[in-house]
Amino acid sequence: xxxxxxxxxxxxxxxxxxxxxxxxxxxxxxxxxxxxxxxxxxxxxxxxxxxxxxxxxxxxxxxxxxxxxxxxxxxxxxxxxxxxxxxxxxxxxxxxxxxxxxxxxxxxxxxxxxxxxxxxxxxxxxxxxxxxxxxxxxxxxxxxxxxxxxxxxxxxxxxxxxxxxxxxxxxxxxxxxxxxxxxxxxxxxxxxxxxxxxxxxxxxxxxxxxxxxxxxxxxxxxxxxxxxxxxxxxxxxxxxxxxxxxxxxxxxxxxxxxxxxxxxxxxxxxxxxxxxxxxxxxxxxxxxxxxxxxxxxxxxxxxxxxxxxxxxxxxxxxxxxxxxxxxxxxxxxxxxxxxxxxxxxxxxxxxxxxxxxxxxxxxxxxxxxxxxxxxxxxxxxxxxxxxxxxxxxxxxxxxxxxxxxxxxxxxxxxxxxxxxxxxxxxxxxxxxxxxxxxxxxxxxxxxxxxxxxxxxxxxxxxxxxxxxxxxxxxxxxxxxxxxxxxxxxxxxxxxxxxx
Numbered sequence: 107x108x109x110x111x112x113x114x115x116x117x118x119x120x121x122x123x124x125x126x127x128x129x130x131x132x133x134x135x136x137x138x139x140x141x142x143x144x145x146x147x148x149x150x151x152x153x154x155x156x157x158x159x160x161x162x163x164x165x166x167x168x169x170x171x172x173x174x175x176x177x178x179x180x181x182x183x184x185x186x187x188x189x190x191x192x193x194x195x196x197x198x199x200x201x202x203x204x205x206x207x208x209x210x211x212x213x214x215x216x217x218x219x220x221x222x223x224x225x226x227x228x229x230x231x232x233x234x235x236x237x238x239x240x241x242x243x244x245x246x247x248x249x250x251x252x253x254x255x256x257x258x259x260x261x262x263x264x265x266x267x268x269x270x271x272x273x274x275x276x277x278x279x280x281x282x283x284x285x286x287x288x289x290x291x292x293x294x295x296x297x298x299x300x301x302x303x304x305x306x307x308x309x310x311x312x313x314x315x316x317x318x319x320x321x322x323x324x325x326x327x328x329x330x331x332x333x334x335x336x337x338x339x340x341x342x343x344x345x346x347x348x349x350x351x352x353x354x355x356x357x358x359x360x361x362x363x364x365x366x367x368x369x370x371x372x373x374x375x376x377x378x379x380x381x382x383x384x385x386x387x388x389x390x391x392x393x394x395x396x397x398x399x400x401x402x403x404x405x406x407x408x409x410x411x412x413x414x415x416x417x418x419x420x421x422x423x424x425x426x427x428x429x430x431x432x433x434x435x436x437x438x439x440x441x442x443x444x445x446x447x448x449x450x451x452x453x454x455x456x457x458x459x460x461x462x463x464x465x466x467x468x469x470x471x472x473x474x475x476x477x478x479x480x481x482x483x484x485x486x487x488x489x490x491x492x493x494x495x496x497x498x499x500x501x502x503x504x505x506x507x508x509x510x511x512x513x514x515x516x517x518x519x520x521x522x523x524x525x526x527x528x529x530x531x532x533x534x535x536x537x538x539x540x541x542x543x544x545x546x547x548x549x550x551x552x553x554x555x556x557x558x559x560x561x562x563x564x565x566x567x568x569x570x571x572x573x574x575x576x577x578x579x580x581x582x583x584x585x586x587x588x589x590x591x592x593x594x595x596x597x598x599x600x601x602x603x604x605x
Contacts, residue, residue: 121478123464124438125401126306127392128455130179131381132172132220132315133421134407136165136430138378148327148379151386152434155405159436160444160481166451166491166508167409170421170429171498172595173197173241175408175452176222180205180230182456182474185494186563191570192497194246196224204459205231208306213463218294219287219310222408222595232308236290237598239283239312246595248574250498252581255572259581261499268593269419273318273370275325281380283597284311288384292391304400304463309388313381314411316420316594320376327379328372336371336414337532344534346416349517350423352501367414374413402437402462402478404455422498424506424515425533429493433477441481448480449491449508487511492557496567503564507550507557514550518564522547 138144141153141161168178169185177190180203185191188201199206208215209231218236225244226235241247252261291309338344385405392398410428412418421428433450435458436442453473460467461476468475473492480486491508502518513533515523523536524547537543554560578584 121439121461121464123304124462125304125397126459126462127388127401127403128306128308128459129385129388129403129405130220130308130310131385131405131407131432132310132312133409133411134314134378134381134432135374135410135413135427136407136432137427138375138413139432142432146328146332147375149382151382151389152405152432155385155389155403155436156434156443158442159403159434159440160442160446160477162433162435162446162448162450162477162480164447164449164487164491164508165406165431165433166429166449166493166506167407167431168452168493169497170409170423170493170495172222172408173246174497177201179408179452179455180223182453182472184453184473184492184558185496186558186566189566189570191567192251193222193241194248194251194574195570196222196241196244196246197228197230198224199229199231203231204456207231207460207465208463209233211463211465213303213465214301214305215308216294216298216306217308217310218290219283220312221310236294237283237286237601239595239598242595245578248578248584251571251574252584253499253568253571254501255568255575256581269316269318270366270370270414273366273373274320275322275373275376276319277321278317278319279597279601280312280315280317280594281319281321281377283601284313284381284384286601287311288387291388295388295391295395295397306459306463311381311384312597313384314374314377318370318373318377320373321380324376324380324383325373326376328375330365330368330372333368333371333375336367336417338416338534339414340417344416346418347517347520347523347536349501349504349520350418353422353499370419371414374411398437400438402435402440404458404462404477405432405434406452406455407431408452422495422500424493424495424504424513426527426531429506435477435481439478439482444481446477446481447485447487448483449487449489450475450477450480451491451493454480490553490557492554494558494563496564496571503560503567505554505558505560507554509550509553512546512550514547514554516551516554516560518560522551524550 138147141156173193174185177197220239457467457474457476493506505516507514511528524538
């Protein structure tokens with residue numbers, strides 16, 4: 107391909123197809139980027155990518171947990187439509203995604219790293235998967251599918267402390283895995299990536315997902331005594347929504363602002379910087395291969411992480427820390443140094459990848475819109491971003507609508523939350539009970555119900571999960587025979603401990 111940045115349209119003005127490099131991390135809080143204004147987090151490579159491209163300031167996951175989010179990312183469709191409900195009901199290629207469209211068009215498409223689909227043998231639309239991570243044994247953590255389907259069985263509550271207990275400096279199987287992913291991506295770009303027609307490469311890292319163990323050089327960037335208390339911590343009067351009371355056990359190891367919690371925050375920040383360094387290696391390899399001018403780069407994450415805010419860790423809710431994602435796109439036809447205020451979600455990656463590859467990318471009724479087009483248009487802050495959650499022992503489904511200045515969170519069986527993100531960007535005060543916002547609340551619920559019947563989707567998810575649990579012998583047997591004792595998916599065999 108000609109290395110010419112200004113030859114991006116044909117004689118009719120249509121955008122020409124280019125290489126597409128999709129980079130995804132796992133559990134990256136969108137606030138924890140230097141370019142997003144975080145006062146501590148050091149992410150120079152992602153900051154540089156944003157400087158030469160466009161960063162979306164209102165970007166969201168379609169589900170704040172790995173497997174459903176990645177199925178939606180693959181297909182451009184919402185979770186309740188494709189019914190990949192949780193971390194044990196994973197993408198298997200049953201629903202066509204952008205990979206299938208690329209394969210049909212004869213466009214090379216490969217992946218490197220974490221996919222979190224069902225298993226490598228499934229026809230998920232990839233010519234080749236390099237060191238893929240899928241759900242364990244094609245089954246995953248079935249115990250997390252146990253919700254309220256079995257009235258006589260009490261679901262063990264999740265402990266907020268389980269993520270933070272081992273936090274600190276060091277190496278984990280995940281940091282070793284990410285280095286290997288970067289190695290392979292660099293080799294691919296230097297060798298296989300030199301093709302005579304556009305290609306698509308999906309590079310998927312697993313950090314900063316826990317375990318919160320950051321390599322020493324990155325952990326040292328964040329002295330523990332410099333870490334502030336997470337917002338709405340133990341010393342505040344903040345009260346979690348009642349939905350959470352049926353979901354999380356109290357933290358037995360002390361207050362949110364304790365030394366242990368600060369160590370965990372430092373480790374998470376260190377993992378963000380470590381992941382950024384791996385992204386930098388891949389982008390440097392792209393530059394060294396002479397393909398930067400002919401390659402569009404999309405960076406995002408499958409969901410965010412609470413990182414101690416409200417006393418929560420991990421994901422599984424729709425607050426900005428966990429429900430938001432970073433979203434950066436750069437390359438030919440993309441405005442440099444731009445902030446785009448149009449709400450987007452992971453579903454929009456589907457149209458974006460197809461558009462970049464030169465394929466028809468939008469259809470009537472589609473939820474996916476090309477972010478290449480969005481970067482060129484005026485901000486549409488009234489565009490709706492939608493997300494949903496049906497997983498990991500949750501007492502009921504939850505849904506999010508982001509539209510304009512408001513975020514609406516719908517909890518099946520509980521009162522909703524409503525936040526004015528312009529006046530209250532930290533989501534400290536719900537306005538749902540304030541009669542002055544009654545019309546806004548009704549309007550947003552109407553928008554939600556125009557997308558999904560929330561009670562019906564909750565029922566269908568529980569029914570599917572119940573069938574899964576019964577097929578594994580029932581809840582008691584599932585809990586007695588856990589697929590893995592870890593609270594996260596192990597890396598592919600042969601890569602543990604640097605093998």
